Amino acid sequence: MKVKRHEYDSMDRTLAIFRHAKKKALGSLHIHEVYIDECQDNHIMDIALILKVFDRTSSIFFAGDIAQCIAKGSSFRFQDLQALIYQWELTRKNDNILKPKLFDLNINYRSHNGILKLAASVVKLIQYLFPNSIDQLSSERSEVDGPLPIIFDGFEEEYFNIFVNNNRPDEPTFTYDICREMKCRKRKKQSSFVEFGADQVIIVRNEVVKSRVTELVGKGAMVLTVLDAKGMEFNDVLLYNFFTDSPAQRKV
Template sequence: MQSQPFSDAVTGLFACGLGVATSDEAACIAKFMVNFHVGPERSSDLFKLKQNFRTHSSVLNLAQSVLTLLCHFFPKSVDKLESETSLVHGELPVLLQSCDQNVLKNIFHSNVGNSNGVITFRAQQVILVRDDCAKEQVIEQVGKNALVLTIIKCTGLEFQDVLLYNFFEKAPLEPGWEVVYEFMVHKNLLGARSLKYPPFNKDRHSALCNELKELYVAITRTRQRLWVFESISHPLFDYWKKLGVVKLGEFDFSFGSGMLVFCKLEEWNLCG
């Protein structure tokens, strides 16, 4: 799998001496900014393209919810830009939970196929995990029936569908996600609900900054469908459900089978 090349139009801007900056090569059309000289009295103009042509509005809304937390707790860690928009509407990301520890194995080893291909995750689908240890554990369950990548390895890549698997449950340290409730109180998102949570402390919760950035990268790898599976409950889920940016699902055999498609062997070969 290789990242998307710059388009001819963007390459042409470089040839004309115009500067293009983007935080994600695969999203260069959606997020680039152009600087150009227009005369001695004005050194440059800045044009921001907020329209995202890579994914749909439901994924952007979920990603924006993560950026909002990042800007609130760590305002100096990211540039403050206007929210991206999309003219395309898609299905809400699905928050999945299951008590079955063998759910992946049961789903991916029940596929059928023939000499031309199999019913599995297609070449443009991926399972994203936190680290190499989690990757090995998932590969033990799915075998060669799905592409499994760590989040850091998928930076700059994009896929049709993404399954983010146990991102929170596999966290090596507890970064203090309960402070999300502090933000929800600040934004009147908790209502009359009373919860105990530690107050935010920049030093004590410093690990949360990288966690939010990594989560944002994982969410924005998909063009169409996003599934977030967790075997544990999490404060962020209350935040997402209150905002209405996810829908709930049960990660069982029936749901998992609907994620699989018939994948021709040629599709995998084209991806290298």
């Protein structure tokens, strides 16, 4: 289908460069060292191409977080990266083969233990149910304690009206509880309007849900998908219907 439409993706581009590299070496770039952050967002093929530029493993430093591996089609593991680098070292035909070192940075300075414990429990489930799909790394921890995230059962889309309507005395009680728990700022005048700012966000599963929720809240709140919110920080987060809108149930 891609050939008929003359389309290509990032993997096609990488393979094209590889084919060119067989005819002409890539060593003329004269890059001495490189630091690659968020390496989990790269395919192993992309990293293999990067390795062709260097003549020794000690020139490269990778950093990443497997829990943030959310790119479609990517199943990054540090085990695979280690194996790739080791095999690359063997092709150098050098007696001094360097084995890549792996170490954990498991102290999180951007969150508290309440959230990290919940995140760790999800990662442990993945490790138990799909042991070969994720690295076995130590759990993240924080030097700051905090409350566990709150789960609201029975939340309906109509409750998002609280973000746009300011004269709704009949709003469900637990909607106010949500806003109180999230420490949302209210206007000085007595009303049911909840003001979301740059420190608060509603995160949804995909673009379809994002469009639907955006229509409901208007400019009353920031709505982002998981991909949109990657790398961003917020004080208050409402994760809406993350499992309900998951495509996994359609594959069973």
